[in-house]
Amino acid sequence: MSIQWFPGHMVSARKKAAETMARTDVVIEVLDARCPEASSNPMIRELRAARQRPVLRVLNKADLADPVATRAWLDFYARQPGVLAVALSCKKPGEAAKIPALCRQLAPHRNDPTKPLRMMIMGIPNVGKSTLLNALIKRRIAAVGDEPAVTRHLQSFDLGPGMTITDTPGLMWPKIEHDADGYMLAACHAIGRNAVIDEAVAEFLAGILLVRYPALLAARYGIDVAGMDAIGIVETVGRKRGCLRGGKLELEKAAMILLTDFRSGVLGRISLETPQTRAAMLSLKAQESAAPQAD
Template identity: 45%
Template structure:
């Protein structure tokens, strides 16, 4: 898989600079993640910001109602192994769950309240994780633009929640390049990047291969497939296409239509409660990414040395 997402519009570059300027005055970072992809929806830039400023963070696993509850608990335990991190799983359908975020902020910055000062928080997250809906719920009014589209928030704003907490909102920012190809596919499958950023069929093939291994019963039940699922991703997508009548002239399966059905039913929860990654999977993927990066660096160094030798030979 060579599909690497590079999606860094100008407003995101501007947002990064603004965040770096404001961060020294922040007490607690709130990072909103997608509970279905807690690693892939983490932004390495935010980790960099935190390491520079040594700020505590509340990691909010939003859309828990779409994720596998058992996997969500595993992820919370995994995330909280890191010092200064508290994690919570919520759905914006439940107002009380959203307000629990503020209680965690108070626990991470008790000294501010003791001094009678507002706790200054900054909420961050990649596009389309539900950040704006969370802000509006916390504020009790519509202060942030919402929409089921990536990158709706375009500028930073400061909101006094009138409860001892001040919230700075930031635009959803993706990092300049998603190095892990698996993460790229998961971000596309869950709708964190615009559908034009990657090929629907490629994303569906990646998705069905994972689902067949991790959630075979959900796939069989939803698409009325036999006990023995087809072995390859393309055969599975063709089987889904035939079941849903996605046929072209001559009875051939329209893979693009079948792919749209699969991805949309994953996104809206019709397929069931699904988590697209597990902590142990990510550990191996990060090793693979590091090995690949080293291979590329060695290849680049080798090419550079060959060019140097050619240059010296030509000078003689």
């Protein structure tokens, strides 16, 4: 199953974002630290490239991600020109307060009253853009919710002498090229539930957990995961949590328990991709594309 989600309002959001970028010095791209590349919108990269704008990549929700994987991602981004990366939790004002100073490093020419530093927050839905904005301006001004696409309009604010910031709506792209990216985004709740099948997303998540974090599964649900497959994990979680109706397992409820435990962090600190797994996925896709097609 391929997951795609591109609500109509995002067409106009992209156009407005392109117009605003012309007046922007630094793009702040908020990513989900659990899947940084999967949550990086290729349209944002295209818009930045067209205007030659540097980017501060904020790996948000770092408190939910595997710290070893997050360190690898920071090293990965450090090797890219015009890119600075930081891992933090936007819910912690002290960590979010680092952002303006990091942006100044990317635009040192914007450092006097006649040339204010103009920053622009971008990213896909539900990665924490509005939470970051609220932390920076020190009051709740942007709507925050645990559902994708809460913000619908551009909002600009002064951050003090010589600094302005613009918040943008969550922006998806028309076609998610890699199926695994769609599943990772759905697992992290960056895609509306109307576009996904929770059981399929939970099965995908369980497959990753079995390979990389079996001990966390065993500890959370009190189960022996040896010899189990992904769907078996979801079913076992459902039975452990009493997702039965008339003696029949309610798989959707079981799926939501696993997904909620992952999203909230009670399952543990988990990353769905690393630079190594990303490279392996892209290499496999390239090989499949290059292979001759059967008649």
